[in-house]
Amino acid sequence: MIELTNVTKKFGEKIAVDNFNLHIEKGSLTIFIGPSGCGKTTTLRMINRLTSFDKGNITVNGTSINDIDPVELRRKMGYVIQEIGLFPHFTVFENIAIVPRLLKWEQKKIEQRVAELLELVTLNQSFAQKYPLQLSGGEKQRVGLARALAVEPEILLMDEPFGAIDPINRLKLQDSFLEIQEEIKKTIVFVTHDINEAIKLGDQIAIINKGKLIQYDDVAQILSNPANEFVENLLGQDRNLKALSLEKAKDYVLKNGFVTALDTEPPESIKKKLEDNDIKIAYVIDKNNHLKSRFVLEKETETKKQRFIHDPEPWIIERQNNIRETLSKMLEIGEKQLPVVNRKKEFVGIIQLSNIFEEVNKKTNIS
DSSP: OEEEEEEEEEETTEEEEEEEEEEEOTTOEEEEEOSTTSSHHHHHHHHTTSSOOSEEEEEETTEEGGGSOHHHHHHTEEEEETTOOOOTTSOHHHHHTHHHHHTTOOHHHHHHHHHHHHHHTTOOGGGGGOOGGGSOHHHHHHHHHHHHTTTOOSEEEEESTTTTSOHHHHHHHHHHHHHHHHHHOOEEEEEESOHHHHHHHOSEEEEEETTEEEEEEEHHHHHHSOSSHHHHHHHOTTHHHHGGGGSBGGGGOBSOSSEEEETTSOHHHHHHHHHHHTOSEEEEEOTTOBEEEEEEEEEOTTTOOEEEEEESSOOOEETTOBHHHHHHHHHHHTOSEEEEEOTTOBEEEEEEHHHHHHHHHHHHTOO
8 A cells, every 4th residue: 555665764864764664465554653853754754755755766656746636636535633723713513524625525525524524533513513612622632533534535644643642541542443444445654753553553564763764563573573672662661561451441341240131121121131130230222223221130249148239331342442441440440350342332242350360370370
């Protein structure tokens, strides 16, 4: 999809990118990471000709980008930055519709596309008429992603898109982003300075220092075989623990060991289901499979009496949570089993603490 061959860029006498060679596969999510000033953003900006290169060549689908009109090239590539750049006096609808309108799409087609994109980034249709000042940082970033995807580009360039978001919402955005990429399968080049984000999101990681490509490989290979001391230091001493980020909750979802019930069912009916199946937990869902609550049937240790407890706001695990995050949450709140949901909050199954301990032990060499 994207090929960089012997690419060099200078700013005055300073070499920002030095004889850079890289092949990016179609449909992959490639992370550029390295210290500040290493050339990662410059390299990203050269792909859509926002920055020119001095030597070498960059091709997209086999065609040199120098042979493509720069405006046409950029319209075919989504671009998301940390500052987002939403127009403050435009509604969310108008912000997303900018490029389709430049391309003279029919109004009905624009309205349909904006509605599709709002659903994709899990913002309901009421957001269409809001203004950027009415949005949180995470909501703005979702709108920025929707705008970048408006004309269905093959390639998405992202420059530290979650860098300004607080840590909790940043994790949520990362999980949603992985769910979206699973669905849209775009070729994505993503710049970050956060090694944990790189490991969590990337299919491949390109490690850059002083304008040079130091190592380029899939995440597992980089974690197990860092190229040199620079890469080792970037990964940190806990790289065995970081390897847990490669395992996702979705890979450990169980479809049995629990009961589901509709939110229209009376509690006594749910209790009987649990007793008949000799199961402790029932998850309550609505007609659209959204998780609403849970019931727990347990015996008190001393009296052996049954307690039937309704939990209106159960803790959840997102499908894209990695096992490190999942384990941390389960140990923190003292739960051996938690429901797993997708980005639309639809119930997909459960995850059990016992099922992930073996993987933790293997990755961290704990006996």
